[in-house]
Amino acid sequence: METRKIEIPVMADLFARGEKPEYLFWVGCAGAYDDRYKKVARAFAKILVHLNVSFAVLGKEETCTGDPARRAGNEMLFQMQALQNIELFKAYEVKKVITICPHCYNTFKNEYPDLGADFEVISYIDILNKFIDEGKLSINTDKFKNAKITYHDPCYLGRANGIYEQPRAILKKLGGELVEMERNRSFALCCGAGGAQMFKEAEHGNKEVFLERMDDVLKVDPNIIATACPFCMTMMTDGIKYKNQEEKMRNLDIAELIAESLNL
Amino acid sequence: MTKQIVFAIALLVTIGVFAYTISRIIRFFMLTRKGFAVNKLGKRLWVTLEVAFGQTKIFRRPVIGLMHALVFWGFCVILFGSIEMVIDGLFGVEKSLSVLGAFYNFMMATGDIFALLVAISIVVFLIRRVFLHIKRFEGIEMKKISHIDANVALSIILVLMLSLMGMNAAYLKWVELAGHEVHGVYPVSQHLTWLFIGMSVDTVFTHYQIYWWTHILLIFLFANLLPYSKHFHVFMSVPNVFLSRLEPLGKLPNMDNVTREVKLMMDPNAAFAAPATDAPIERFGVKDAEDVVWKSYFDALSCTECGRCTSVCPANITGKKLSPRKVMMDLRARMKEKGPMMLKNGRDYTDGKSLVRDYISEEELWACTTCNACAQECPINIDHPKLIVDMRRYLVMEEGSAPGELKAMFNNIENNGAPWQYSPEDRLVWAKDLEVNVQ
Ligand code: SF4
Numbered sequence A: 001m002e003t004r005k006i007e008i009p010v011m012a013d014l015f016a017r018g019e020k021p022e023y024l025f026w027v028g029c030a031g032a033y034d035d036r037y038k039k040v041a042r043a044f045a046k047i048l049v050h051l052n053v054s055f056a057v058l059g060k061e062e063t064c065t066g067d068p069a070r071r072a073g074n075e076m077l078f079q080m081q082a083l084q085n086i087e088l089f090k091a092y093e094v095k096k097v098i099t100i101c102p103h104c105y106n107t108f109k110n111e112y113p114d115l116g117a118d119f120e121v122i123s124y125i126d127i128l129n130k131f132i133d134e135g136k137l138s139i140n141t142d143k144f145k146n147a148k149i150t151y152h153d154p155c156y157l158g159r160a161n162g163i164y165e166q167p168r169a170i171l172k173k174l175g176g177e178l179v180e181m182e183r184n185r186s187f188a189l190c191c192g193a194g195g196a197q198m199f200k201e202a203e204h205g206n207k208e209v210f211l212e213r214m215d216d217v218l219k220v221d222p223n224i225i226a227t228a229c230p231f232c233m234t235m236m237t238d239g240i241k242y243k244n245q246e247e248k249m250r251n252l253d254i255a256e257l258i259a260e261s262l263n264l
Numbered sequence B: 001m002t003k004q005i006v007f008a009i010a011l012l013v014t015i016g017v018f019a020y021t022i023s024r025i026i027r028f029f030m031l032t033r034k035g036f037a038v039n040k041l042g043k044r045l046w047v048t049l050e051v052a053f054g055q056t057k058i059f060r061r062p063v064i065g066l067m068h069a070l071v072f073w074g075f076c077v078i079l080f081g082s083i084e085m086v087i088d089g090l091f092g093v094e095k096s097l098s099v100l101g102a103f104y105n106f107m108m109a110t111g112d113i114f115a116l117l118v119a120i121s122i123v124v125f126l127i128r129r130v131f132l133h134i135k136r137f138e139g140i141e142m143k144k145i146s147h148i149d150a151n152v153a154l155s156i157i158l159v160l161m162l163s164l165m166g167m168n169a170a171y172l173k174w175v176e177l178a179g180h181e182v183h184g185v186y187p188v189s190q191h192l193t194w195l196f197i198g199m200s201v202d203t204v205f206t207h208y209q210i211y212w213w214t215h216i217l218l219i220f221l222f223a224n225l226l227p228y229s230k231h232f233h234v235f236m237s238v239p240n241v242f243l244s245r246l247e248p249l250g251k252l253p254n255m256d257n258v259t260r261e262v263k264l265m266m267d268p269n270a271a272f273a274a275p276a277t278d279a280p281i282e283r284f285g286v287k288d289a290e291d292v293v294w295k296s297y298f299d300a301l302s303c304t305e306c307g308r309c310t311s312v313c314p315a316n317i318t319g320k321k322l323s324p325r326k327v328m329m330d331l332r333a334r335m336k337e338k339g340p341m342m343l344k345n346g347r348d349y350t351d352g353k354s355l356v357r358d359y360i361s362e363e364e365l366w367a368c369t370t371c372n373a374c375a376q377e378c379p380i381n382i383d384h385p386k387l388i389v390d391m392r393r394y395l396v397m398e399e400g401s402a403p404g405e406l407k408a409m410f411n412n413i414e415n416n417g418a419p420w421q422y423s424p425e426d427r428l429v430w431a432k433d434l435e436v437n438v439q
């Protein structure tokens, strides 16, 4: 099989050349810096390139949306980030933003408008699902046809924004068996990392939230835990390690599953 | 005539006491802050029909949900009969609404059936509370008084339903013996008339009157007990649902006073252009009961202590101190404690205590993942995470207190534009040496 090197287009470069991409791909801090989540950013970028989607990233100009600051109570910092980002988006005349992080998605979509933002926000799950529906993206069902997959709903896609069925629709297309945990959809249990918990030790209790969630996972005994959020990914991956399940199951993002199925 | 006078006095007292209670509660609301504007009435009406009258969220627990729904629907139907009793009592008439004909028969029949269904449900509720140990009904915030409160209210409702059925049965027997025309249809109580077999017309009539008075006076009493009990939700929950925040659960409300400051910081020139605000300087976030927006207080008063929120809270499930139900109960208790003193001595009154810390500890506040499971689960759309974040806002912006790691996270965002300590220069490292397979 041949490979082709790809360059990820950067907004400033395109703009200098007078080009305007259709979408801004917002990578997010986790996509940029978290070693595990970088792979998700890469997988999603590969899919975009594979589909010839017109997009660009902000690169060095990207910064934090401010979500963890806001949820930790630092409204001042959040708004500074938000207003800066909105300025930058306006400067680049951004109309459509795709995010691979549900927290970024939620903040852009629901909270930035209060501060004057005026752009369409699209979750990568939604757009992937749309590409599949339109027949633009055809999934190869060979790769996962023997897999048992369970999906862990991220709070900020699910309860926060009602995106429950789209990820499931994609997973069903992969050809494997989709098994539901007892707590799913709006009943799903948080991974424990939202609301800025990702950045601190948990308060004292008698269990870690991600281990409680892993018990749900173990009950359905999948080969793959599909996730769609960088925080959920960190927590679930930790859970797999903690429960010594590395031999048995993998934690993959939905974008990775698609990229892998297509051998990208 | 005496009956009418006694009734009128009872009704007046009921209304008087009730008006006093409500006016006091309204004055407590005056102490709270402005929240969102209530618009989109059509959408609100729809939410009310769906969540309140349709009981959709209650049904997230199907079995017990159905029983609660029966009680709720029963109340709605039986209310019709209660209104008739008030008219009858005031004007000394009998079955005044029977002029409505078929509709009347229908309402009486459903009310009669529901009386039985509600009674059964209430018995189940009581058994659950008294004999079974349901985890949801426990927790540090569930003091003995909360349990007594619940059981007393349930018992009153049970007596209300029994007296209603007794009244209907006695009425049927009485009209039969006295040879009057029957008004209304009573599919359940018609099987209970045997209770009065062998009694004289007068005795049956006395029975009828005793049940009648028991029922209506108990309603009057109950109406005035409710505001002092968790069963205040009988009044508050439907309006609370109507007043729900309609935005997606993930959205936190913007702090406009912060926006003004940040804009000034980012563009000092605007400082001259900005109109001078002579509004009093507001505290950032929520420290005490008077800092909450009116809706949070409305939430707190509506909370039924059902514990559905706490039972799904990941922090609570894993043994952390946070319980979203407690947050609501604490706000209610704090306002009850401080509100009267503020009414007397002004909003600036302080007793040296506050909602944050004296009622709700920092440890509780920092345990929340803002997962919104609590808000999703609450049958009356209470919004806990918003209030929790409001208290965090106070801690962070007014006191500069947050767990050390969070402070480090703030610094990182400020200096590096990411919650982690990485250089913005490395933002594109993930995109290096990217290759796709070409099929
Ligand atoms: S949002 Fe906070 S309080 Fe509510 S369920 Fe989640 S962790 Fe618990």
Ligand code: SF4
Binding pocket: B302, B303, B304, B305, B306, B307, B308, B309, B310, B324, B325, B328, B377, B378, B379, B380, B382
């Ligand atoms: S906040 Fe809602 S779910 Fe929680 S106890 Fe109160 S009524 Fe029940």
